[in-house]
Each structure stands twice: as C-alpha cells, then as structure tokens.
Amino acid sequence: MKTSLTLFWFRRDLRLHDNRGLFEALKSGNPVLPLFIFDTDILGKLPDKSDKRVGFIHHSILQLHGELVKAGSSLLVLHGKPLDVFQQLNRQYNITAVYANHDYEPEAINRDAALTDFLYHQHIPFKTFKDQVIFEKSEVVKPDGNPYTVFTPYSKAWKHKITEADVQPFQSEDLLKHLYKTSPFNIPSLSAIGFQDSGASFPPPFIDQNIIRQYHETRDFPSLKGTSGLSVHLRFGTVSIRTLVQIALRWNESWLNELIWREFFMMILYHFPQVVSRSFKGQYDQLKWRNNEEEFRRWCSGTTGYPIVDAGMRELNATGYMHNRVRMIVASFLTKHLLIDWRWGESYFAVKLLDYELSSNNGNWQWSAGCGCDAAPYFRIFNPAEQTRKFDPEGLYINQWVGNLHKKDYPQPIVEHQWARERCLQVFKEALKKE
DNA sequence: TGAAATGTTGGGGCG
DNA sequence: ACGCCCCAACATTTC
Numbered sequence: 001m002k003t004s005l006t007l008f009w010f011r012r013d014l015r016l017h018d019n020r021g022l023f024e025a026l027k028s029g030n031p032v033l034p035l036f037i038f039d040t041d042i043l044g045k046l047p048d049k050s051d052k053r054v055g056f057i058h059h060s061i062l063q064l065h066g067e068l069v070k071a072g073s074s075l076l077v078l079h080g081k082p083l084d085v086f087q088q089l090n091r092q093y094n095i096t097a098v099y100a101n102h103d104y105e106p107e108a109i110n111r112d113a114a115l116t117d118f119l120y121h122q123h124i125p126f127k128t129f130k131d132q133v134i135f136e137k138s139e140v141v142k143p144d145g146n147p148y149t150v151f152t153p154y155s156k157a158w159k160h161k162i163t164e165a166d167v168q169p170f171q172s173e174d175l176l177k178h179l180y181k182t183s184p185f186n187i188p189s190l191s192a193i194g195f196q197d198s199g200a201s202f203p204p205p206f207i208d209q210n211i212i213r214q215y216h217e218t219r220d221f222p223s224l225k226g227t228s229g230l231s232v233h234l235r236f237g238t239v240s241i242r243t244l245v246q247i248a249l250r251w252n253e254s255w256l257n258e259l260i261w262r263e264f265f266m267m268i269l270y271h272f273p274q275v276v277s278r279s280f281k282g283q284y285d286q287l288k289w290r291n292n293e294e295e296f297r298r299w300c301s302g303t304t305g306y307p308i309v310d311a312g313m314r315e316l317n318a319t320g321y322m323h324n325r326v327r328m329i330v331a332s333f334l335t336k337h338l339l340i341d342w343r344w345g346e347s348y349f350a351v352k353l354l355d356y357e358l359s360s361n362n363g364n365w366q367w368s369a370g371c372g373c374d375a376a377p378y379f380r381i382f383n384p385a386e387q388t389r390k391f392d393p394e395g396l397y398i399n400q401w402v403g404n405l406h407k408k409d410y411p412q413p414i415v416e417h418q419w420a421r422e423r424c425l426q427v428f429k430e431a432l433k434k435e
Numbered sequence: 436t437g438a439a440a441t442g443t444t445g446g447g448g449c450g
Numbered sequence: 451a452c453g454c455c456c457c458a459a460c461a462t463t464t465c
Contacts, residue, residue, distance in 0.1 A: 220436085328436070367436085379465040380437050387437090421438085425465060 002094040005180050006030040009037070009100040010075075011108075013131055013237035014060040016067055016176075018169035020131035025099035026175035032099075033180040034068060035089075036061055038079040038193045041111075050198040052320045052354050053236075058190050059202045060238055065187055073179035077187050083114055095124050101131035104266050105358050106273040132237060133263045134158075134166050134245055137270055140263075147271040148264075149280075149373040155260045167246040200320070205233040212247060216254035222312075222323035223396035228255070231355035232321075234262070265363030268373060275362055275372075277343075284371030287431035290339040298414055299334050300348055302402070305413035306384045308392060309333045311401035318401075320354035325391055331368035332382035337420040339427055342369035370428070378428040381421050 008025040014036075016022065025032045038057075046054065065075040078085045089095060098119060103112065112128070119126045130136050140158050141147055148154035190196055211218070211228055218226025233239040241259070248256035269275060279285045298304050302313035312326035322330070327349075334345045346365040350356050366372025370380070392398055402410070 325436085332437090376436075377465085381465090383438060418439095421465095429465085 002092070004030070004094040004096055005033045006096045007089070007098045008032050008034045009098060010034060010064070011100060011103055011237075012235070013101045014057070014064055015238055015240065016064065016172060018240040018242055019101070019172065019237075020129045020170050021099045021101040021127075023170035023172045023175065024127065024129055025097075026172055026178045028097065028099075029178060030096050031180040032178055033076055033093075033182075034064070034073070035076045035078070036064075037082050037085050038077070038188070039082055039111075040080055041082075041107075043193065043195070047351065049194065050196045052198045052200045053356070054193075054195045055190065055198050055200055056202050056232065056236060056354065058193075058195075060236060062187060063204075065184070068179065069184045071176040071179055072181050073176075074182050074184045075187070076185055079188060079193050082111055083118060086115060086118060090122055090124070095122075097125045097127060100126075100128050102128050102136060103132075104136065104270045106269075106276060131241075133241060133266060134162060135263060135267075137267070140267070147267060149268070151261065151264055151374045154264050154267075155257060158260050158263070159256075162245075162249075167242045167249070169240065169242055205230055205239040207239075207244075207247060209247075209251065212255050213251045215252045219254065220325045220391050221397075222326050223392055223394075223400070227324065231357075235355050235357050261363075262357075262360055265359040268363060269359040272373075275366065276358070279342075279369075279371035280366055280373045281371050281375070283432055284369065287371075288339075288427060289341040291341055291344065292338065295338050295414060296334075296340055296344055298411075299330070299338060299340070299345075303411050304333070305411040306333065307395075307398045307402050308384050308388045311398045314401040316349075316352050320352060322353070323397070325387075326397075327364070328368060329382050329384060329387050331365060332380075333384060335365075335369040336378075336381045336424040337415055337417070339424065342366060342371065378432070379425060381424060383417060383421075385417065 006025055006028060008022050013019050013021065022032075022034070043054065061075065061077060065077075068075050078088075080088075086098070098115075100112075103109070112126075116126050135158060138145075138147065140154060140161060142153075142157075148157070207230070208228065211225065215226065215228070218224050220226075230239060230244065234241065234244070245256070245259055248259055268280075272280065299309070300313065300317075302310035302317065304310055304313075308326065309330050312322050312330045315326070316322040331342070331345055334340050335342050342365045346361055349361050349365070350358075353361070363372060367375045370376055370378035388395070388398070404410075
C-alpha cells in the first residue's frame with residue numbers, strides 16, 4: 001500500500017512563512033510533504049561550478065529543512081529533470097495533489113505545462129497560486145484590456161488597485177501540524193549535485209527601516225549603505241513580497257516604485273516573451289553593433305580605463321552584486337560607448353549576478369540600450385566622469401574597488417568620451433532612420 | 436533614472 | 451549717465 005500524501009513543490013519561494021502555495025496545501029488537510037528539486041535542466045546551464053546562487057539555494061534548503069524537522073517533518077530534496085522526478089514519485093507514493101506557486105518565465109511556463117499534462121493523465125490535481133508578486137499577468141491592464149507598456153501609467157493603476165487585503169500574510173504556523181510526519185531525509189551535499197562551495201556567506205534577510213525610509217536620498221550613492229540589499233532574497237523567495245510592499249507603502253514611495261518596476265518587467269516578460277531574444281522596439285535590431293571581443297573582455301574584467309565603470313565590474317566579479325546606479329553606468333558604457341549588443345552584457349550579468357532575475361535583467365538592459373518598452377531614449381548617454389562627480393564625488397566607491405588610479409598598470413581609457421558619444425549618436429541615428 | 440549645445444538674462448566693468 | 455561688452459548663471463533645446 002503506497003503512502004498517500006500531497007506534495008508542495010518549492011521553487012523560488014524558499015520560506016515557510018507567508019507562502020501562499022504552502023498555506024493552501026496545508027489548509028487542504030491532507031498530509032503535506034514539502035519537495036525541492038535541483039533541476040538539472042537549469043543547473044546544467046551554469047558554467048561556474050562554484051556558482052554562488054546554487055550555494056545560496058543549497059543554504060536556504062538546509063534552513064528550510066531545519067525548520068521542517070522541528071515541526072516533525074522533513075524536506076524531500078531530489079536531483080533531476082522535474083518531469084522524471086514526478087514520474088518516479090508517482091510510482092513511490094499515492095500523490096493526492098501537487099501544490100506550487102506561479103512562475104512566469106517562458107521556460108518555467110513550459111516546464112509547468114508539461115507537468116500539468118503528466119499529472120492530469122494520472123488524475124492528480126496540480127494547483128498553483130500567485131505568490132511572488134502582488135499583481136500578476138493581466139491583473140493590472142489598460143482600460144481596453146491590453147497590457148501597459150509604459151511604467152508610469154502602470155504604476156498609477158497598480159497603486160490605485162492595491163488594498164490592505166493584498167498585503168495580508170498567509171499565516172501557516174498553525175497549519176504546520178498538517179505536514180507529513182517523518183524522520184528527517186538526507187539532503188544532498190553541493191558536491192552531490194555537481195557543485196562546490198564558493199566560500200560566500202548568506203546572511204538572512206534583514207529589513208533595515210532606516211535605510212528604506214531614506215532610500216530616495218541615498219539610493220544613488222554607491223559608497224553608502226543606501227539600498228536594502230534584499231534583491232537576492234526577493235529572487236529566491238526567502239522574503240515575502242507582501243511583507244516588503246506593506247513596509248514600502250508605509251515608509252517610502254521611491255522604494256515602492258522599485259518593487260513595482262519588478263512587477264512591471266515580470267508582466268512585460270509574461271505578455272511579450274519574445275523580449276528574451278529580441279528588442280522590444282524592433283527597429284533597434286537593425287543596429288550595427290560593433291561587438292569587439294577584446295573590448296568586451298576589458299569591460300568584463302573592469303579594465304576599460306574608466307574608474308567608475310571598472311569599479312562596478314570589479315564589484316560584480318568579486319561579490320556577485322553591483323550597486324544599481326553603477327549597473328546603469330556600466331550598461332550605458334557597454335551599449336553606447338563601446339557599441340556592444342545589450343544581449344552580451346545581459347548574458348554576462350546573468351552569469352555573475354547573485355540576484356539575477358530574467359525579467360528585470362532583460363528589462364533594464366533594454367532600458368539602458370534604449371530598445372526596451374518605456375526605455376531611456378538612445379541619445380541619453382551617461383558621461384562616466386559626470387556620473388562620478390554627481391554620485392561618487394570623493395571617489396570612495398572607486399577607491400574601494402579600483403584602488404589607486406595612479407598606479408602605472410591602470411589602463412588608459414579604452415575610448416575617448418566625446419568621440420565615442422558622437423559615434424554612438426551617429427550609429428543609432430542611422431539604425432532608426434524611418435524604416 | 437543625461438549631457439551638451441544653444442539661448443537668455445542681468446550685473447558689473449569700462450570707456 | 452549711458453551703452454557696450456563680457457560672462458556667469460540659469461533656461462531651453464537638441465541629441
């Protein structure tokens with residue numbers, strides 16, 4: 001006789017508290033076994049075997065497991081292709097239902113569609129819920145029903161729609177008694193899934209109220225601790241969006257807008273999945289990118305000779321993080337000064353960023369290149385010196401990552417600013433000449 | 436969530 | 451006293 005149980009599948013919602021899908025699974029009353037799958041389709045694409053994001057997930061999995069063991073249950077952690085894993089689980093257990101939270105990326109949608117199909121034929125319900133955003137898919141659309149493609153009216157409609165009910169947490173503490181009771185399972189080590197420890201540490205999310213309250217004043221200065229540092233937690237769901245929006249509504253409109261940008265780009269990716277490989281504004285794909293590989297290598301390694309650009313890239317390479325203001329500067333530099341395809345920069349960020357999120361990364365790169373929806377116009381070219389003067393006037397950030405600029409091995413600028421600016425304007429103008 | 440070029444204004448030096 | 455010029459400061463336009 002096979003054991004009957006309901007599965008809750010953790011994906012990018014690695015927490016017990018305020019987790020909608022988990023809440024719904026526990027509320028169903030059937031014994032719930034939580035599951036995590038190290039997806040070989042995803043892991044196989046990661047070139048760096050000490051990828052910090054895998055380390056972050058593994059660390060979070062161990063935390064979750066610890067909490068579940070305390071509640072008398074465990075976390076089942078498997079390694080493979082999700083569909084294969086579910087086929088195997090279906091042989092092993094009598095699965096009454098599978099619960100999970102919505103995932104909106106094109107590949108996740110395909111993965112879930114294939115699983116829906118398999119489970120349907122086994123007569124197993126697959127129930128999924130909105131959890132990672134306040135408003136998803138077509139919940140915030142124009143009066144004519146079409147999706148917004150401009151941020152400001154989207155954000156207005158978003159703010160108009162939200163109520164207290166949308167940020168109420170899904171409290172599952174009292175429901176944990178419905179977890180499937182078992183002695184702890186073994187959790188595979190990093191090396192068992194083909195990875196190794198990067199040495200990075202992963203502090204739990206900490207919501208610093210002072211930082212959030214002053215966000216609009218300090219956010220642009222990379223040498224300050226002026227940003228929340230919560231992006232990676234939001235990425236993997238170790239913090240709940242409802243908690244953050246509740247705080248943002250109360251304390252800081254600018255920070256709220258950042259959370260709305262996140263949902264805006266998720267909504268755009270959902271409705272326009274072609275942006276993964278193409279410019280939102282099609283005529284920008286006419287553009288004659290120079291794509292000089294040696295210059296790209298210098299951008300990647302932080303040796304362009306522009307201190308603010310190099311500091312940003314060195315911070316990224318060393319930590320897997322870059323301050324948002326500096327992300328805009330390096331993106332503008334790559335696409336406009338060097339005329340390198342935004343997709344090259346996007347791919348590099350995708351490999352390096354601990355908080356990498358397809359929708360935001362793609363949306364913001366297209367924004368920088370000028371080819372995205374509601375993007376910066378092409379002639380908005382950041383002057384690295386001017387940006388430094390405004391946002392790192394004492395060179396504290398530069399000094400932290402590039403050190404002494406007078407060292408004889410610090411490179412000469414890869415291109416002269418004024419000349420590169422003129423070249424950029426010409427190339428873009430040429431590509432955008434009417435049809 | 437730019438920067439540079441160009442235009443306008445007004446105070447002060449000076450003949 | 452007055453007009454003229456210079457130029458900083460600010461505003462507007464352009465890319």
